[in-house]
Amino acid sequence: MMANxxxxxDQPSSSSPLPGGFRxxxxxxxxxxxxxxxxxxxxxxxxxxxxxxxxxxxxxxxxVINCRSKTPSRSIRAVVTNSGNANACTGxxxxxxxxxxxxxxxxxxxxxxxxxxxMSTGVIGVPLAMxxxxxxxxxxxxxxxxxxxxxxxxxxxxxxxxQSRKTASRQxxxxxxxxxxxxxxxxxxxxxxxxxxxxxxxxxDASLSEEEAEACLKTACKESFNRISVDGHTSTNDTVIxxxxxxxKVAIGKSSLEIFQRALNSLFxxxxxxxxxxxxxxxxxxxxxxxxxVNDDQAFEIAKTVAASPLVKTAITGGDPNWGRIxxxxxxxxxxxxxxxxxxxxxxxxxxxNGTPLPFDAATLSQKMKANVEVPIQLRVGLGNGHSxxxxxxxxxxxxxxxxxxxx
Amino acid sequence: MMANxxxxxDQPSSSSPLPGGFRxxxxxxxxxxxxxxxxxxxxxxxxxxxxxxxxxxxxxxxxVINCRSKTPSRSIRAVVTNSGNANACTGxxxxxxxxxxxxxxxxxxxxxxxxxxxMSTGVIGVPLAMxxxxxxxxxxxxxxxxxxxxxxxxxxxxxxxxQSRKTASRQxxxxxxxxxxxxxxxxxxxxxxxxxxxxxxxxxDASLSEEEAEACLKTACKESFNRISVDGHTSTNDTVIxxxxxxxKVAIGKSSLEIFQRALNSLFxxxxxxxxxxxxxxxxxxxxxxxxxVNDDQAFEIAKTVAASPLVKTAITGGDPNWGRIxxxxxxxxxxxxxxxxxxxxxxxxxxxNGTPLPFDAATLSQKMKANVEVPIQLRVGLGNGHSxxxxxxxxxxxxxxxxxxxx
Numbered sequence: 001m002m003a004n005x006x007x008x009x010d011q012p013s014s015s016s017p018l019p020g021g022f023r024x025x026x027x028x029x030x031x032x033x034x035x036x037x038x039x040x041x042x043x044x045x046x047x048x049x050x051x052x053x054x055x056x057x058x059x060x061x062x063x064v065i066n067c068r069s070k071t072p073s074r075s076i077r078a079v080v081t082n083s084g085n086a087n088a089c090t091g092x093x094x095x096x097x098x099x100x101x102x103x104x105x106x107x108x109x110x111x112x113x114x115x116x117x118x119m120s121t122g123v124i125g126v127p128l129a130m131x132x133x134x135x136x137x138x139x140x141x142x143x144x145x146x147x148x149x150x151x152x153x154x155x156x157x158x159x160x161x162x163q164s165r166k167t168a169s170r171q172x173x174x175x176x177x178x179x180x181x182x183x184x185x186x187x188x189x190x191x192x193x194x195x196x197x198x199x200x201x202x203x204x205d206a207s208l209s210e211e212e213a214e215a216c217l218k219t220a221c222k223e224s225f226n227r228i229s230v231d232g233h234t235s236t237n238d239t240v241i242x243x244x245x246x247x248x249k250v251a252i253g254k255s256s257l258e259i260f261q262r263a264l265n266s267l268f269x270x271x272x273x274x275x276x277x278x279x280x281x282x283x284x285x286x287x288x289x290x291x292x293x294v295n296d297d298q299a300f301e302i303a304k305t306v307a308a309s310p311l312v313k314t315a316i317t318g319g320d321p322n323w324g325r326i327x328x329x330x331x332x333x334x335x336x337x338x339x340x341x342x343x344x345x346x347x348x349x350x351x352x353x354n355g356t357p358l359p360f361d362a363a364t365l366s367q368k369m370k371a372n373v374e375v376p377i378q379l380r381v382g383l384g385n386g387h388s389x390x391x392x393x394x395x396x397x398x399x400x401x402x403x404x405x406x407x408x
Numbered sequence: 409m410m411a412n413x414x415x416x417x418d419q420p421s422s423s424s425p426l427p428g429g430f431r432x433x434x435x436x437x438x439x440x441x442x443x444x445x446x447x448x449x450x451x452x453x454x455x456x457x458x459x460x461x462x463x464x465x466x467x468x469x470x471x472v473i474n475c476r477s478k479t480p481s482r483s484i485r486a487v488v489t490n491s492g493n494a495n496a497c498t499g500x501x502x503x504x505x506x507x508x509x510x511x512x513x514x515x516x517x518x519x520x521x522x523x524x525x526x527m528s529t530g531v532i533g534v535p536l537a538m539x540x541x542x543x544x545x546x547x548x549x550x551x552x553x554x555x556x557x558x559x560x561x562x563x564x565x566x567x568x569x570x571q572s573r574k575t576a577s578r579q580x581x582x583x584x585x586x587x588x589x590x591x592x593x594x595x596x597x598x599x600x601x602x603x604x605x606x607x608x609x610x611x612x613d614a615s616l617s618e619e620e621a622e623a624c625l626k627t628a629c630k631e632s633f634n635r636i637s638v639d640g641h642t643s644t645n646d647t648v649i650x651x652x653x654x655x656x657k658v659a660i661g662k663s664s665l666e667i668f669q670r671a672l673n674s675l676f677x678x679x680x681x682x683x684x685x686x687x688x689x690x691x692x693x694x695x696x697x698x699x700x701x702v703n704d705d706q707a708f709e710i711a712k713t714v715a716a717s718p719l720v721k722t723a724i725t726g727g728d729p730n731w732g733r734i735x736x737x738x739x740x741x742x743x744x745x746x747x748x749x750x751x752x753x754x755x756x757x758x759x760x761x762n763g764t765p766l767p768f769d770a771a772t773l774s775q776k777m778k779a780n781v782e783v784p785i786q787l788r789v790g791l792g793n794g795h796s797x798x799x800x801x802x803x804x805x806x807x808x809x810x811x812x813x814x815x816x
Contacts (some may be wrong), residue, residue: 056740057736057739057740057742058738058744058745059736059738059739059745059747059750074573088732089732089735089763089765091764102503106494124736125731125732125765166522225815231717231718231719232716232717232718232734233717233718233733233736233740234739234740235721235736236736236739254593254707282814308640308643309639309640309806310639310640310641310718310803311639311641311811314807314808314811314812315811315812317808317812318811318813320812322737323533324496324497324532324533325641327467327497328465328467328641328642328643328644329641330466330467331465331466331467331642331644332464332465332466332641332642335769336466337466337467339466339467342418342467355497355499356497356499357533394814395718395806395812397805397808397809399718399722399808400722400725400803400804400805400807400808401805403718403719403726404722404723404725404726404728404803404804405446405726408496
């Protein structure tokens with residue numbers, strides 16, 4: 001977490017000024033039967049630096065293939081995103097359609113299609129309705145603006161079954177100049193017969209090289225979006241894009257790299273936690289912290305394993321301080337643990353210490369677990385220095401109902 | 409599967425004669441509040457060969473530590489199993505109690521405690537009620553017999569929340585002599601605040617060396633119990649024990665090793681599928697077959713990943729032929745796939761071919777999926793020769809309810 005003294009605006013703020021150099025719009029073009037916004041356009045006033053991080057699934061959607069070939073870059077002008085259709089498993093037609101989306105945007109902006117990035121989320125295996133997309137791009141172009149309201153429209157238009165819009169902002173000063181970072185994300189929502197997709201688009205007026213943008217983006221993703229899970233099913237479309245306009249005139253060099261990275265990590269973590277909290281059917285967020293592992297990678301592996309266990313998830317759903325499920329999940333992770341050093345705290349209370357259960361007031365602890373959305377789980381797995389955070393939603397009957405009661 | 413011509417008794421049969429050299433009993437000693445059977449005793453008439461396969465969890469229960477130190481062996485006389493208490497996470501007292509169980513059995517049989525193996529399943533973190541255990545061992549000893557009924561009592565006494573007893577038998581002839589193999593298993597049931605445990609005990613009158621017994625047991629486990637999952641949470645107590653009396657006078661040498669191994673694999677697979685079908689809340693068994701992988705290990709990795717996906721599981725629950733969830737789960741497995749070669753059959757019908765969805769009658773296929781307990785899913789992931797089977801239960805609201813509505 002960032003120190004308040006260094007960074008007074010580390011808290012989410014919807015009234016933060018937006019980064020200089022970008023305009024936003026979001027419109028409804030008819031891809032969603034509900035009539036809700038489904039086409040988002042973010043345009044830079046001039047060519048900007050862009051970096052991307054993409055799904056590690058071997059089955060990748062057409063827009064991911066498109067973006068991968070274009071980033072990192074220092075000449076990006078726009079990112080167009082549609083929701084309601086993921087343009088995944090759509091073969092050559094899908095590739096063609098993703099390219100066409102970039103061409104349509106390039107036409108209205110009078111730039112080259114190679115300067116446009118594209119993201120999609122929604123139904124898979126269905127060709128894009130390109131006529132609607134085309135109308136949407138033209139409409140969105142007419143509505144581009146730099147107000148918070150337009151930014152929010154753009155953020156709304158990338159959502160699918162998200163219960164709420166996900167945005168976050170940070171700002172910090174360097175030598176009297178202010179750097180702004182703002183991000184929008186969409187989370188783990190599914191529409192039958194589809195899968196969850198995580199998208200995020202972050203804009204900043206910091207000045208960064210392509211290499212710096214890529215490095216900072218990767219680091220921030222590793223600390224945030226790579227440490228969350230709803231159901232552990234990696235989407236074909238996951239995409240995170242960072243655009244840096246440089247309009248703040250603050251070059252992120254050696255002196256300000258650390259503060260920029262911390263602001264980015266903090267913003268990403270806020271968005272990541274919003275995604276988990278809005279996971280399908282979720283009633284609680286497990287905030288897992290693994291300490292004492294052999295190294296950070298092993299701590300991460302253990303955290304991920306604990307987070308994915310349906311037995312741990314359902315225990316949290318029920319407000320059950322079930323140390324047996326948590327400790328045994330750590331025990332089958334592909335990482336070394338020292339059973340005799342295993343010590344578990346739930347909501348700050350130690351209930352298992354050095355491999356032995358401690359007496360505790362289960363009813364009181366259970367009430368505390370149920371009362372709070374975020375349930376902190378800290379597990380010491382040994383005597384090493386390895387550490388990892390991880391956030392995961394619980395598993396409820398609503399999740400199962402939502403994902404089993406639709407049929408194709 | 410075994411050829412019928414070779415092995416006419418490859419089908420489960422509760423009337424198969426039991427292997428020579430063993431007696432069985434199962435009794436209720438008061439560990440279960442329900443009053444159901446909770447102490448099982450299997451005794452060999454003379455010292456027999458024994459092999460064991462144990463949980464890979466790093467947190468292991470006391471009886472697992474006890475058995476690991478004794479197998480393989482050629483001098484085992486008995487296996488005692490209690491249900492209702494797993495004797496896990498019970499520290500030194502747990503070790504002492506596991507040893508004591510062996511001593512009590514050794515006393516009544518007039519043998520050495522090193523000749524007795526022990527298994528436990530049930531509540532974790534609670535010391536064993538040793539007075540009840542002692543009474544149970546004495547009572548079970550008086551009831552030892554070689555009838556099918558006594559075998560069934562022993563099989564009942566190892567169950568926890570299993571809905572039904574799990575047994576299977578095989579027999580085959582070598583040079584006019586008959587070899588019998590019979591097994592009992594318990595499955596993935598949980599009692600709050602506990603975890604699932606899989607136990608199995610297989611007796612045979614084949615004559616095997618310790619090395620042969622261990623090798624055959626490992627091979628059979630790899631093909632069966634290691635290819636099933638209910639919720640992917642590895643227990644602290646999982647144990648599979650094979651006892652071989654040699655009373656058939658058939659030495660399993662080079663000539664009969666293959667037929668013995670095939671009979672063992674077939675019996676283990678039958679027990680494994682019974683466990684999956686009886687998984688908590690399960691309404692369907694996904695019978696996953698991965699073909700075309702780079703090698704068998706990678707096929708196994710992909711099968712395991714598809715089997716564990718909550719999105720795939722809930723699709724099966726809902727009778728949804730959702731190729732997107734299945735193909736994308738294969739795509740994030742830690743194994744190489746060739747997306748353009750991906751071909752998926754559900755219930756024998758090809759709905760995705762060489763990376764492209766095919767038109768199919770979703771309503772008819774959905775009905776077929778719902779009507780059968782076992783749903784065959786065959787996914788070709790490339791052009792290699794790697795192959796793996798895997799069985800997994802679906803994920804239902806009952807699973808979530810059962811595991812979240814108990815609190816400590």
